[in-house]
Amino acid sequence: MTRPIAYHGSKFTIAYARDESGRFPGLEFFNQLTTSDKAKLYALFILAADHASTKNPEKFGNLGDGLFEFKSFHIRMPFAYAAAPERAVILISHGFIKKSQKAPAAEIERAGEFSRKTKRAAN
Helix, strand or coil, X not given: CCCCEEEECCCCEEXXXXXXXXXXXXXXXXXXXXXXXXXXXXXXXXXXXXXXXXXXXXXXXEEECCEEXXXXXXXXXXXXXXXXXXXXXXXXXXXXXXXXXXXXXXXXXXXXXXHHHHHHHHC
């Protein structure tokens, strides 16, 4: 099964990553959002994929250890850049609603575990 594509841009393709059970948590989360919230995230996908523009800290967070996040108010979607040979792919691990000032450690660890498994699979 191929990965569902969130957006195919001129510089990057944004895709939803599959978890160990074969599900796509990022896509499931995205599909549950309101139309307005989806549109806001989609605008961020366009910035990242067409313009490689992820420097705005209000819209794109750096979680450390090669992890980043799309940020739209309280909505967060962690992502990582895929390892070779898929260098032009951004993989969204999952999504969550942030309820405190900092991203919860459990959500960062969840994205980090996904990222480590993705990199091991590529090698």
